[in-house]
């Protein structure tokens with residue numbers, strides 16, 4: 001599905017020519033907006049996850065979740081206009097297992113808040129890679145504790161060096177990302193989004 005977005009408050013017209021949406025200054029901001037974090041609530045209103053706006057919109061369009069809060073942006077998917085959510089709620093209750101989350105690229109980027117752990121630049125997921133703090137060539141493993149979000153320039157600069165050799169240390173000690181950590185992250189992110197607060201501090 002092709003999704004395009006423009007600022008709802010900036011232009012109320014529902015259908016702009018595609019060339020206007022795809023060109024120039026709009027484009028970069030649109031990509032960023034689709035990566036904005038959305039709080040996911042269980043049917044019981046318990047916060048259970050954070051996902052990218054693009055994923056949240058797909059869940060709403062598929063009828064799996066409903067929008068509880070909007071973020072003020074408006075998005076066009078084919079001929080359907082959708083308000084970009086800030087908080088969504090699943091329509092069916094899902095039991096959340098008490099085990100830690102799967103190790104995945106997505107979850108490591110989420111843990112590190114899409115921020116390069118060496119130069120502190122925040123980027124869209126597509127512009128980040130995963131860095132082995134201790135390189136694989138030096139015996140480093142692919143684990144929560146040895147993988148961090150990293151921009152491509154920092155990844156190239158560090159190469160196969162150990163952190164002290166490259167004088168590049170991760171901004172934060174990489175940790176496993178369990179449900180407790182994820183709640184902590186959700187609270188941290190909630191500080192910048194008033195719409196999340198009532199769901200996170202109850």
Ligand SMILES: [Zn+2]
Nearest residue numbers: 116119151154
């Ligand atoms: Zn970097």
